[in-house]
Amino acid sequence: MQQVNLGMIGGGTVGSGVFHAWEKNGGLMAARLGVQLVFRKIAVKSFDEPRPYPIARNLMTTDWQEVVNDPEIHIVIELVGGTGIAKTMVLAALAQGKTVVTANKALLSTHGPELFAAAAKSGANLYYEASVCGGIPIIKSLREGFVANQFPAIYGIVNGTCNYILSRMKAEGAEFADVLADAQKLGYAETPPDLDIDGYDAQHKIGILASLAHGFWADHHAIHTEGIREISKVDMQFAEKLGYTIKLLGIAKQISGKKPGVQVSVYPTLIPNAHVLASVNGVFNACFVRGDIVGDTLFYGRGAGKDATASAVLSDVADAALDLKNGGKVRVAPFVACVKGGRIAPMDEIVSRYYVRLCVLDKPGVIAKIAAIFASAKIGISSVFQPESQTGASVALILMIHDAPNAAMRKALAKIAKLPVVKNKPVMIRVENFE
Numbered sequence: 143m144q145q146v147n148l149g150m151i152g153g154g155t156v157g158s159g160v161f162h163a164w165e166k167n168g169g170l171m172a173a174r175l176g177v178q179l180v181f182r183k184i185a186v187k188s189f190d191e192p193r194p195y196p197i198a199r200n201l202m203t204t205d206w207q208e209v210v211n212d213p214e215i216h217i218v219i220e221l222v223g224g225t226g227i228a229k230t231m232v233l234a235a236l237a238q239g240k241t242v243v244t245a246n247k248a249l250l251s252t253h254g255p256e257l258f259a260a261a262a263k264s265g266a267n268l269y270y271e272a273s274v275c276g277g278i279p280i281i282k283s284l285r286e287g288f289v290a291n292q293f294p295a296i297y298g299i300v301n302g303t304c305n306y307i308l309s310r311m312k313a314e315g316a317e318f319a320d321v322l323a324d325a326q327k328l329g330y331a332e333t334p335p336d337l338d339i340d341g342y343d344a345q346h347k348i349g350i351l352a353s354l355a356h357g358f359w360a361d362h363h364a365i366h367t368e369g370i371r372e373i374s375k376v377d378m379q380f381a382e383k384l385g386y387t388i389k390l391l392g393i394a395k396q397i398s399g400k401k402p403g404v405q406v407s408v409y410p411t412l413i414p415n416a417h418v419l420a421s422v423n424g425v426f427n428a429c430f431v432r433g434d435i436v437g438d439t440l441f442y443g444r445g446a447g448k449d450a451t452a453s454a455v456l457s458d459v460a461d462a463a464l465d466l467k468n469g470g471k472v473r474v475a476p477f478v479a480c481v482k483g484g485r486i487a488p489m490d491e492i493v494s495r496y497y498v499r500l501c502v503l504d505k506p507g508v509i510a511k512i513a514a515i516f517a518s519a520k521i522g523i524s525s526v527f528q529p530e531s532q533t534g535a536s537v538a539l540i541l542m543i544h545d546a547p548n549a550a551m552r553k554a555l556a557k558i559a560k561l562p563v564v565k566n567k568p569v570m571i572r573v574e575n576f577e
């Protein structure tokens with residue numbers, strides 16, 4: 143049986159998970175693929191760092207160049223993370239003509255075109271299934287399974303840490319900080335976890351999906367991104383009363399009309415409880431993909447963690463090994479820029495529905511003042527809810543708003559915030575109906 147040698151850089155949460163999964167099922171993979179996969183070297187930063195799973199000491203080195211420069215290693219797996227040294231490692235491996243497998247969405251999102259060009263130049267491939275949605279084979283599905291489709295809409299719960307936090311806040315009324323600490327202990331969160339909480343990890347992932355779906359590389363600077371720091375238990379409770387669940391949603395949606403483009407964004411979103419994405423809880427991720435030919439499809443699975451991510455990394459390793467078995471030709475390019483002049487629509491142009499929570503004085507005329515500002519901006523209110531309180535006290539006022547452009551909504555809320563009867567900064571969360 144042909145033997146393909148593997149080198150790995152990074153032996154932390156995901157790296158040790160890959161080694162463990164290979165120890166467990168490497169024999170089965172060989173039987174399925176007709177290729178023997180053999181680990182030759184694994185680079186880490188420090189030998190003594192605790193690891194979720196042990197890695198054979200005789201394979202370990204603290205010099206990553208030993209992995210990249212070993213002529214016997216055919217495939218390099220990068221599991222270090224970040225956009226610094228990891229970029230140097232990936233480029234060095236590609237320059238040697240070695241296929242690279244990575245889970246590094248930050249690196250791809252920031253430097254994708256440069257990395258793909260380097261791969262094309264050296265005739266090597268770059269695989270990145272584990273970069274989006276952990277163990278769910280979403281990259282392969284978009285690129286291969288759905289190659290005959292255009293994609294009117296992709297909605298994704300793509301960050302396991304945020305979904306874990308929001309789910310526990312909703313189910314247990316837990317505090318944000320306590321739940322975040324648990325997500326870190328479980329190996330879900332990035333280092334630092336701000337990448338998760340502030341929406342940037344989801345931005346990297348939806349950017350990668352949007353790029354594959356729409357054929358031009360989505361510049362991450364153009365992706366409107368909001369995180370979950372400002373989501374409070376109060377909003378979860380009001381959303382629940384109104385029949386919604388709050389999720390951090392990555393959206394890649396075709397926009398037609400006078401200024402066609404693609405909405406690519408990340409923000410907390412009210413999802414109707416009846417929609418399937420509302421039931422995706424914990425570290426689970428899901429992608430709702432609408433293809434113009436295939437129709438609506440749903441992908442669901444663990445979006446983070448050592449084992450689920452290892453499954454995706456090893457599926458890339460299998461593809462790379464089969465490429466080598468079949469003569470080393472790149473069968474499916476990592477990314478094909480097939481659309482010229484693609485445009486990400488600015489958030490101000492996007493039309494959506496909204497949930498608004500204001501803290502107002504409970505006295506006559508307050509609702510009329512607020513309604514007048516919305517009316518002058520041609521924004522319609524679809525429902526109003528206010529818990530009973532004592533006259534003169536500060537009280538929550540919840541408004542559900544009909545479809546309106548984000549620019550108009552932003553300006554109207556700025557005016558409302560300045561009213562003396564409005565006590566705190568208005569909270570605005572967009573609502574998605576998946577139409």
Ligand code: NDP
Pocket residue numbers: 151152153154155156157185186187188189191204206220221222223224227245246247248272273276329330331332333445446447448451
């Ligand atoms: P960890 O921090 O757990 O592991 C990073 C590894 O890189 C460690 O083994 C570390 O060594 C090693 N390392 C750091 N610097 C160097 C260096 N200069 N030379 C050699 N090794 C080095 O990260 P994760 O495993 O969580 O993440 C790895 C990648 O996978 C990231 O890109 C992440 O975004 C991505 N990912 C993570 C998921 C998850 O659930 N954790 C899910 C999907 C993707 P040492 O152990 O000695 O410190």
Ligand code: HSE
Pocket residue numbers: 273275276300301302303304330331332338343445446447
């Ligand atoms: N920190 C990421 C998450 C890891 O929570 O989804 C998986 O990409």
